[in-house]
Amino acid sequence: MLNVEGLEVRYGGICALHDVSIQIHQGETVLLIGANGAGKSSLIKSIIGVVQPRAGSATFQGYKLNGLRSDQRARIGIGYSPEGRRVFAAMTVRDNVLSGASRLSQARQRDTYDRLCALFPMLEEKAQQPAGQLSGGQQQIVAFARAMSGEPQLLLLDEPFLGLAPVWIQHISDAIREMQRRGTTILMSEQMARPALKLATRGYVMRGGEIKREGSAAEIREVALSDEYL
Template sequence: MSLLQVEAINVSYGLSKVLHDVSLNVEKGELVALVGRNGVGKSTTMRAIMGITPPASGAVTWKDRKITGRPSHLNARDGLGYVPEERRIFGSLTVWENLDVARLPPRAGFEPWNEERVFALFPDLERFRDRPGGLLSGGQQQMLTIARTLMGNPELILLDEPSEGVAPLIVAQIGEKIRELRDSGVSIIMAEQNLDFVLALSDRCYVLEKGAVVYHGTAAELRQNEEIQNRHLHI
């Protein structure tokens, strides 16, 4: 059984239907990418899984339990971590305070995440631990958002557009940190439109277009499929 199973979910904003029977799954230890141009439903899919925007129909199953529409804070306590596209750090709080406010108890069978471990993953954050989050660079804020999520000791992270608005050099650094997380056993769903970034990190990819999955395959298969890239991914 998959760690996470999403079955034919549909989401609407008012009279506008955004997701159309989206299905996907994530196995333990995988990095699965949702790929597509801006506005195709990637972030909405992540929000639906997390419980922020509940599906009108379909099902979300987490570790054999239906969690469709369950409040997001309960999903966080149950092992789902969410890194939003907008980062949403607490700008007036220090780096350390941003981390401390997100702390949840460790999970049985998993190495716990604490300040020492997240600072080892993101050394820049330790150097600025007493600096307000609002004074960090865009790349540092992205690192802080990921680190804050890790303080909740998630088993699976929903990572929304981690490369957006970040300088190319910092994008490469964030990519290395995401790879380290995957290699440590954390499962990840990543919504992203930077195809090179996706193909370098992911195990499998789902391509979205107009709120529907139009392709699913391994990263290697997508790399070779120029027709899908040209039709659904290139601007």
């Protein structure tokens, strides 16, 4: 479904990714695991074309992803929740969430919002409030719900648990399981191996801009818990 071949990313003199190749099949939940600076965000950003790779390619169901705009990315079925709970601070919670669903009809947008409110009751309570007024955990939910709202086939989640209290980690985990039940394919990055490993079917371990290991969730758990890479 997603095929990444030989990606090379540099920021000035810094080599952030070196010859990174990953493959994701339909229905998998794949975990990218690695410490600060391992290259997880660079990989996700270069998959969706926010960062321009020097070499290599990313294709999704035959579409070349280089240079796509965010609305084009949503239209071909890719949802993205960036690291660090990026929300539009001045926009209402509802408009933030539905900005990920602009390709859907008004009626389907309403249904989508209702469905997301059932998962996250906070979205109903705070629907008309500017997103910038929410707590960090609540903003993470908004960013996550926005990525879900376009009903993506492939969901890219960059450290969805970062800085969250256990109760919010639980909420996000439940929502990820709901997406899995709906057949969504997921690529998520995390340093917090434990909650993420409960959700993953397979994983890649990154260090220094390279993929060091690849394996089933059980194999990756062993590597992660040995602290060799984290």
